[in-house]
Amino acid sequence: MSSQTTSGAVTEHSEHYDEVGTRLGFWLFLFTELFLFGAFFIVYLVYRTTYLPDFQTASNQLSTVIGTTNTIILLFSSLTVVLAIHYMRKGIKKMALTFLSITILCGLAFLVIKSFEWGGKFDHNLFLQLRGNIEQGLGSPLLTPGSSEMLPMGQVLFFGLYFIMTGTHALHIIIGLIWMSVLWVWIYQGKLKTDRAGILENGGLYWHLVDLIWIYLFPLFYLIA
Amino acid sequence: MSKKKASQATESNNFFNQHTGKWTTFPMSWLTSTDHKRIGLMYGYSMFFFFGLAALIGLIIKLQKMYPASSGWEIIPPSLYGSFFTLHGVIMIFLFILPGASAVLGNFLLPLQLGAKDVAFPRVNLLSFWLYLGGAILAVVGILLGAADTGWTFTPPYSVTTKTISIFGFSFDSVSWMLVAAFILGWGTILTGINFIVTIHRMRCKGMTLFRMPLFSWTLYATSWIQVLATPVVGITLLMLAIERVMPVGFFDPAKGGDPILYQHLFWIYSHPAVYIMILPTMGLVSEILPTYCQRPIFGYKSIALSSCALAIFGYFIWAHHMFTTGMSDFANAVFSLLTFLVAIPTAIKVFNWSATLYKASISFQPALLFAIAYVFNFMIGGLTGMFLGSLSTSIHLHDTEFIVAHFHYTMFGGAAFGLIAGTLHYFPKMFGRIYSKGSAYAAFVLMFVGFHATYVPMFIMGMNGLPRRYHTYPDIPLFSNMQFASTIGSWILVSGIMLLLFTLVRGILKGEVTTERNPWNSSTLEWQTATPPTLFNFEQDMEVTRDPYDYPAFRLEQKKSKAGGKK
Numbered sequence A: 001m002s003s004q005t006t007s008g009a010v011t012e013h014s015e016h017y018d019e020v021g022t023r024l025g026f027w028l029f030l031f032t033e034l035f036l037f038g039a040f041f042i043v044y045l046v047y048r049t050t051y052l053p054d055f056q057t058a059s060n061q062l063s064t065v066i067g068t069t070n071t072i073i074l075l076f077s078s079l080t081v082v083l084a085i086h087y088m089r090k091g092i093k094k095m096a097l098t099f100l101s102i103t104i105l106c107g108l109a110f111l112v113i114k115s116f117e118w119g120g121k122f123d124h125n126l127f128l129q130l131r132g133n134i135e136q137g138l139g140s141p142l143l144t145p146g147s148s149e150m151l152p153m154g155q156v157l158f159f160g161l162y163f164i165m166t167g168t169h170a171l172h173i174i175i176g177l178i179w180m181s182v183l184w185v186w187i188y189q190g191k192l193k194t195d196r197a198g199i200l201e202n203g204g205l206y207w208h209l210v211d212l213i214w215i216y217l218f219p220l221f222y223l224i225a
Numbered sequence B: 001m002s003k004k005k006a007s008q009a010t011e012s013n014n015f016f017n018q019h020t021g022k023w024t025t026f027p028m029s030w031l032t033s034t035d036h037k038r039i040g041l042m043y044g045y046s047m048f049f050f051f052g053l054a055a056l057i058g059l060i061i062k063l064q065k066m067y068p069a070s071s072g073w074e075i076i077p078p079s080l081y082g083s084f085f086t087l088h089g090v091i092m093i094f095l096f097i098l099p100g101a102s103a104v105l106g107n108f109l110l111p112l113q114l115g116a117k118d119v120a121f122p123r124v125n126l127l128s129f130w131l132y133l134g135g136a137i138l139a140v141v142g143i144l145l146g147a148a149d150t151g152w153t154f155t156p157p158y159s160v161t162t163k164t165i166s167i168f169g170f171s172f173d174s175v176s177w178m179l180v181a182a183f184i185l186g187w188g189t190i191l192t193g194i195n196f197i198v199t200i201h202r203m204r205c206k207g208m209t210l211f212r213m214p215l216f217s218w219t220l221y222a223t224s225w226i227q228v229l230a231t232p233v234v235g236i237t238l239l240m241l242a243i244e245r246v247m248p249v250g251f252f253d254p255a256k257g258g259d260p261i262l263y264q265h266l267f268w269i270y271s272h273p274a275v276y277i278m279i280l281p282t283m284g285l286v287s288e289i290l291p292t293y294c295q296r297p298i299f300g301y302k303s304i305a306l307s308s309c310a311l312a313i314f315g316y317f318i319w320a321h322h323m324f325t326t327g328m329s330d331f332a333n334a335v336f337s338l339l340t341f342l343v344a345i346p347t348a349i350k351v352f353n354w355s356a357t358l359y360k361a362s363i364s365f366q367p368a369l370l371f372a373i374a375y376v377f378n379f380m381i382g383g384l385t386g387m388f389l390g391s392l393s394t395s396i397h398l399h400d401t402e403f404i405v406a407h408f409h410y411t412m413f414g415g416a417a418f419g420l421i422a423g424t425l426h427y428f429p430k431m432f433g434r435i436y437s438k439g440s441a442y443a444a445f446v447l448m449f450v451g452f453h454a455t456y457v458p459m460f461i462m463g464m465n466g467l468p469r470r471y472h473t474y475p476d477i478p479l480f481s482n483m484q485f486a487s488t489i490g491s492w493i494l495v496s497g498i499m500l501l502l503f504t505l506v507r508g509i510l511k512g513e514v515t516t517e518r519n520p521w522n523s524s525t526l527e528w529q530t531a532t533p534p535t536l537f538n539f540e541q542d543m544e545v546t547r548d549p550y551d552y553p554a555f556r557l558e559q560k561k562s563k564a565g566g567k568k
């Protein structure tokens, strides 16, 4: 390989792959994610303390059944991703692919259920209208300032936090799904060999984080009544 | 394989003509390069551009204050004054000094100082740069089109309710644009931080123990931890503010049940440690520069290294000293005031060590050293006036006056920016293989130093006499009008110094005398042993370190030996 011609391209020096370094970097990344949600939790706690009765009333309008279903789905997907990594380490490609597929399906199911739940809230004008529209009288009667039917401030804050926090969480699910689909293709095509299971493991770690955050979101929004 | 490749490299091969990817033509060969040196330089070009731009805006702001408005003087209409200082502040802080030394020189130097080929994740490093560039464009377009006037702190409720003026016929929510831009810029810094931490832990060459790392690497280490742990909090806070502007929820707007003080807490939890992101790497640079031009070991290596970490840790627990006037409990005020005073200790340790390094040394007064000494001097004034603001009684009096503006500029401009300039001048020959004109660098230094004090000392005095900041004019009494006039003249000297400096740098890059001398300042640290400019993989062979970084006696012995070996 000639790197000496003055305009010659030199290939990237990716000869060595440092698994420990990659994992360290990845853990740091997970910590930043935790801090990111940590800021949300601080805001949530402050307003929950201030507006506890409002938060309880608003929480009652969320369906515990839907929330529980989604929790079970996510927990189950965490198990399947662990199994996928386990079979990857053992070198059984077929089983690894199967369990990875189940994980992806669970993630999709979570999103579908979530979108039905959100859709119901929009139909009841509970949130997500643009401020400009409301000012022009096009939006929610419940949230229009000054209207006699306006929701109490605490409930508006509850739904605001509910949408932004579960929304950010859903965004993480989507990123995780894209990531695992890419890994699935790589494993299927043989680009990702079983001796590099560490890469799949990082994907699994990310999925566990998403799962863990949901474990906190679920009681905070669905079970405070 | 890489060893063989590297060993064939000659002095004429360097990272300017060796490419990492398949792109070999400018600009794609640079914009897609994963080489840490190119990424560092690209940060450098964009940042010094923004520095010059924001300095010119600062010049206009000062011109507005030259005479009181009652005398009929008007450069900026009062309604736009807020937009001008916001533009100045946002560019200087988010696009220049916050990524600052750690993005430019950190990227360029960290692998060189550790004896590594690159950072741990070169592709992620490139992604960081792209995030920086994207965020910068978004921010500048956002402010220019919508004339946001919130100041760089975006404090609600004003930042929630302020309307942005419409330009070209459509209204433009420039505050939300800036908030999203800051969020994107934040992710750039987080990824850089992760990259540097892993690099320092995993990529050090043989023999490079943690306590043999050069001090700049140490300060980068402390900085990176702050970047990783503090940035997500402010990122999500700013995003909530952006959502609040477009949707009917009031996280921080008291009219809708939100708590604006909560925003200030979340903002300053990040933004106080952020001043250490700005200042720590430049402290490292000064610690590189002083021993080099004194040709002696730095005084108190370990205490400088560890006090950097102490600053990073203490920095987390003093955020509320920005909020003494918001009506927190007296007990909380007292605790935060006390903790703020504690921060002076690690800072003072550094200043004493630097002075002790200079004491009785035979000093070579190169331009870089002058900037470094000015840095120590300015930063001391900035730090000590910070103590005025950290003690409760004086803080009430000085809060939101010109005093605080002067204090901030003494630490961030006279400190961090002077340090970044010192570092740039110090490493300039290594980066470009060229030499800048020393004469004009000296002239730029004199102009900047004189202009700097002439601009900001009057602001201290006016602030102590109660002149509030962020007002477009002031009462026409002799004290204020004389001081403002002096300050404006000072800003002319200062900005002409900055422009001369930028001109010196650009001219040096384009037309400076070519050099291949590896170690022009005769420095003992590892980064100077590479070719000038360095080759793509930095070192011709795998390096091994056998001594402390600033062990000048041992370094002189090595030089003698290699000279004797050369003669044989």
Ligand SMILES: [Cu+2]
Pocket (backbone or CB within 6 Å): B271, B272, B275, B318, B319, B321, B322
């Ligand atoms: Cu502070």
